Amino acid sequence: MARNQEEVKLLGVRGSPFVCRVIIALKLKGVEYEFIEENLGNKSDLLIKYNPIYKKVPVLVHNEKGVSESLVIVEYIDETWKGNPILPIEPYHKALARFWTKFIDDKIFAAIRKALFTKDEKEREEGIEESLEALQFLENELKDKFFGGDEINFVDIAAAIIAFWVPIFEEVVGIELVTSVKFPKLYNWSQELINHPIVKESLPSRDPLLAYFKGLFANIPASK
The missing domain is CATH 3.40.30.10 (Glutaredoxin)
Known part of the structure; x- marks a missing residue:
């Protein structure tokens, strides 16, 4: 306990x-x-x-x-709280996990936000290109069912935004980034993650979130 x-x-x-x-x-x-x-x-x-x-x-x-x-x-x-470790024990692998979580926040999330939540066409195209490039790095890094192997770890928790929130953003805007064709490993990982019992019970309800972001996107001013 x-x-x-x-x-x-x-x-x-x-x-x-x-x-x-x-x-x-x-x-x-x-x-x-x-x-x-x-x-x-x-x-x-x-x-x-x-x-x-x-x-x-x-x-x-x-x-x-x-x-x-x-x-x-x-x-x-x-x-x-000990038990069910989230970060790797070995220092090098722990450092790698920290690197990828920072990459997710600083590069992937920033690029996806630029791609999906701007109405300036040029900026959106740049954001899409940056997103695809960054996501490819993450795709290449994924070797197992989860980034933590058979169990979710620090990187999986950080990347939950890609598995659950990004598809909602995509539906709001009408752009697809993480598809089974472009990123088969990330796509399969995302399905495994959102259906993991602990993750599934931790996620918010999808429909109210979708409605919220639709309203948010509708209020973003168009570029002139």
């Missing part, structure tokens, strides 16, 4: 891929926690107290100490 269960709180919003990373990690470790839904339009005193610099979610509060930034939190969870 996880220790200090009653002293774990997670400040977040249900539809966030970054909050979902933390939820997956907590569930993998069997940690009981209290989820506190934040209104980002009217941020709570608790959020400002525990993340005064960025004032963003997710924030994990453990024993009255706040930890912010999703991947930092996942590492903290992995080090605090």
Whole structure:
């Protein structure tokens, strides 16, 4: 049984891929926690107290100490609660996992956001090209069922945004990036990941999220 269960709180919003990373990690470790839904339009005193610099979610509060930034939190969870390791033990493989999670956030997510959530044609084309190039690197890196082999690990948790959120973005915009033809390994991996029991129960409901992003995209001003 996880220790200090009653002293774990997670400040977040249900539809966030970054909050979902933390939820997956907590569930993998069997940690009981209290989820506190934040209104980002009217941020709570608790959020400002525990993340005064960025004032963003997710924030994990453990024993009255706040930890912010999703991947930092996942590492903290992995080090605090033993069993079901999320990061590799061996230093080189741990460094590689950290590299790929940073690549996912800094390169892939940034490129996909540029490709899907801009109405400037030239910028969108650049974003699509950058996305396909970055995704190919990730495709080449995937050697097994998951990035963690037979079990999900740090990279799988970071990449859940590609498996679940990107198809929603694609449906909203009408552009396909991660297809079984272009990226067969990533496509198969994404299906395995979203159907993994712990991941599946951690993901938000798809339909409300789809409606939310459709509304968001409709309000992006067209380029002149």
